[in-house]
Amino acid sequence: MAQVPAAKDALAPGKAHHGTAAPQRQESPLLKVEQLEVAYGEVQVIWGVDMEVYDRQVVALVGSNGAGKSTILKTIAGALKPKAGRLIFAGQDVTGQSAADAVRRGIVLVPEGRQLFAGMTVHENLLMGAYARRDGKRAIREDLDWVYSLFPELVRKRGQLAGTMSGGEQQMCAIGRGLMGRPRLLLLDELSLGLAPVVVDRLVEIVTRIHRERNLAILLVEQDLNVALAMAERGYVLETGRLVRAGTAEELLADETIRTAYLGI
Amino acid sequence: MSASQSSSFARRAAWAFVALVLAVAAVLPPFYLSGYWVRVITSLLMYGALASAINIMVGFAGYPALGNIAFFGVGAYTVAVLMVKYNVDFFVALLAAGVLAGLYAALLGRAVLRLRGAYFGIATIGINHATSEIVTNLDSLTGGGRGTIVPFYPGGIQEERMFFYFLMLGLMLLAVGTTWLISRSRLGYGLRALKADQEGASVMGVNTTRFKVIAWTVSAGLTGLVGGAYAYWLSFLEPPYVFDITMGVKTYIMAILGGAGTVVGPVLGAFTLELLSELIWGRFLEAHMLVLGIVVVLVVLFIPQGFMSLFAQLAATLKRRRTGEVRADG
Numbered sequence: 001m002a003q004v005p006a007a008k009d010a011l012a013p014g015k016a017h018h019g020t021a022a023p024q025r026q027e028s029p030l031l032k033v034e035q036l037e038v039a040y041g042e043v044q045v046i047w048g049v050d051m052e053v054y055d056r057q058v059v060a061l062v063g064s065n066g067a068g069k070s071t072i073l074k075t076i077a078g079a080l081k082p083k084a085g086r087l088i089f090a091g092q093d094v095t096g097q098s099a100a101d102a103v104r105r106g107i108v109l110v111p112e113g114r115q116l117f118a119g120m121t122v123h124e125n126l127l128m129g130a131y132a133r134r135d136g137k138r139a140i141r142e143d144l145d146w147v148y149s150l151f152p153e154l155v156r157k158r159g160q161l162a163g164t165m166s167g168g169e170q171q172m173c174a175i176g177r178g179l180m181g182r183p184r185l186l187l188l189d190e191l192s193l194g195l196a197p198v199v200v201d202r203l204v205e206i207v208t209r210i211h212r213e214r215n216l217a218i219l220l221v222e223q224d225l226n227v228a229l230a231m232a233e234r235g236y237v238l239e240t241g242r243l244v245r246a247g248t249a250e251e252l253l254a255d256e257t258i259r260t261a262y263l264g265i
Numbered sequence: 266m267s268a269s270q271s272s273s274f275a276r277r278a279a280w281a282f283v284a285l286v287l288a289v290a291a292v293l294p295p296f297y298l299s300g301y302w303v304r305v306i307t308s309l310l311m312y313g314a315l316a317s318a319i320n321i322m323v324g325f326a327g328y329p330a331l332g333n334i335a336f337f338g339v340g341a342y343t344v345a346v347l348m349v350k351y352n353v354d355f356f357v358a359l360l361a362a363g364v365l366a367g368l369y370a371a372l373l374g375r376a377v378l379r380l381r382g383a384y385f386g387i388a389t390i391g392i393n394h395a396t397s398e399i400v401t402n403l404d405s406l407t408g409g410g411r412g413t414i415v416p417f418y419p420g421g422i423q424e425e426r427m428f429f430y431f432l433m434l435g436l437m438l439l440a441v442g443t444t445w446l447i448s449r450s451r452l453g454y455g456l457r458a459l460k461a462d463q464e465g466a467s468v469m470g471v472n473t474t475r476f477k478v479i480a481w482t483v484s485a486g487l488t489g490l491v492g493g494a495y496a497y498w499l500s501f502l503e504p505p506y507v508f509d510i511t512m513g514v515k516t517y518i519m520a521i522l523g524g525a526g527t528v529v530g531p532v533l534g535a536f537t538l539e540l541l542s543e544l545i546w547g548r549f550l551e552a553h554m555l556v557l558g559i560v561v562v563l564v565v566l567f568i569p570q571g572f573m574s575l576f577a578q579l580a581a582t583l584k585r586r587r588t589g590e591v592r593a594d595g
Contacts, residue, residue, distance in 0.1 A: 077468050078468075079464060079467060079468055098467075098472075099467040099468050099470070100467065100470045100471065100472045102468075103468065103469060103470030104470060108468075109468045111464070111465060111468060115462045115464065115465035116461075116462075116465070117457065117458050117461035117462055117465065117466075118461050118462075119457060119460070119461050119526070120457060120458070120461065124454070127454075128454065128458050128466075128469050129469060131451070131454070131455065131458075131469050131470050131471055132469065132470025132471075177469070181469065181470070
């Protein structure tokens with residue numbers, strides 16, 4: 001199982017940023033969300049949200065149940081259309097793009113609750129992740145080897161139907177499937193949902209490793225502030241559809257109101 | 266390595282042998298069997314084709330196209346009108362039947378495929394009724410409720426039997442072949458993904474709307490071809506004959522009975538159900554629907570995945586036993 005050298009691949013999908021040596025904060029953000037408003041029919045749930053994710057950065061979006069975190073991720077991934085506001089990805093206005101277009105641009109969502117294709121095997125699920133790719137079988141094969149090296153437990157289960165695995169294994173398969181799309185921006189929705197703490201620790205470790213080896217940008221949504229800020233360097237706090245705080249992981253963890261509201265201490 | 270090679274050779278040889286037997290079994294009947302049995306088998310083949318066609322929608326895309334029989338009617342009337350009113354050659358009319366039925370589905374699909382699950386199923390039943398009404402009211406073109414007589418096959422009785430037997434066999438092979446191609450293609454994987462989870466499929470980059478429309482167009486086109494062949498075979502058409510929702514539901518059950526989403530399952534389901542229907546239910550005309558209902562309940566209870574899942578289970582058991590032996594040897 002040949003592991004793909006991380007350095008070679010770190011910038012591979014990011015043509016626009018290739019060779020940009022400027023410090024991260026001075027380049028333009030990979031993803032810029034401007035005054036985003038989203039509504040389900042008549043019911044508006046997101047109000048004037050501004051966010052930025054820079055290339056090769058891990059950013060967390062935290063907030064309580066029903067705050068609108070998943071809605072924002074789905075909108076970025078093209079699964080929902082915004083009511084107002086703009087989405088800019090790699091310098092290009094992508095507001096209102098379809099989910100298929102988003103995948104082709106390198107925005108890949110690992111949806112909440114896994115949403116694996118239950119009638120397909122683990123292997124087929126992983127290959128589905130590469131569905132929109134056009135860069136040839138060899139590149140896909142290499143990524144497949146890499147995903148299997150990240151999640152050795154999936155190798156033994158590759159022929160098994162995805163719906164029959166444990167929650168933790170399904171989440172690994174879902175992350176693997178997302179990685180197979182070769183994202184520039186990986187959107188992780190509720191990684192820890194319904195999983196045992198020991199499994200969550202393992203996944204946190206792997207996400208950190210993925211970020212290190214591929215240097216991709218990750219925007220993750222979590223209810224669990226500790227889990228989120230263990231992975232992310234920056235975070236946004238969402239409350240009933242509005243951003244109430246933004247800052248580095250240290251700043252947010254030090255914030256008294258956030259500590260009482262989300263950590264119960 | 267050599268052991269696995271020789272076993273793969275043996276497997277290939279076994280498949281070739283099975284294929285040969287099937288080919289011979291498919292060609293022989295019209296030469297040796299009585300007219301009655303040739304007619305029965307021709308109708309088995311027709312249902313095999315219809316079940317395969319609906320399976321593309323039901324088994325692959327996961328859309329319960331209960332009213333798919335509408336395209337059967339469209340195909341049948343296309344052949345009838347073209348042959349009666351415009352003296353078109355049968356094969357040209359048949360081709361037109363497939364194309365027209367496919368276009369009809371493509372046109373409707375953009376709107377109707379927004380519906381999911383039972384709502385889609387109900388909408389297709391509505392389409393079937395509406396199309397039937399349209400055909401009935403286009404009196405001058407279709408003969409309306411009085412029906413229309415399609416030109417007879419020009420040839421002797423034996424020749425006619427052969428013709429329709431091999432026509433339906435060809436259409437069934439076309440439907441199964443198309444299914445096989447789909448099952449191995451990007452389209453097939455995309456459809457299976459959207460069947461399992463539509464939103465999940467779309468965030469993987471599957472263009473769900475386009476794929477659903479393509480699947481329905483192919484399914485309808487094949488159904489239309491079979492309808493066209495049926496019109497020529499039956500030689501007398503009335504809207505209730507070919508826009509028959511019972512027939513549509515029957516093909517649906519056949520697909521599920523054999524194994525929705527498999528390549529040959531629907532054909533097995535069609536042969537089983539239609540043969541049962543011919544052998545037993547033909548003698549209990551009144552209880553026909555009752556027995557159909559009981560079969561559906563039994564299938565759902567005991568083999569919800571259809572016949573093909575039984576074969577898969579058997580294969581898995583044999584494999585386990587074989588690898589178990591290998592382990593015992595080593």
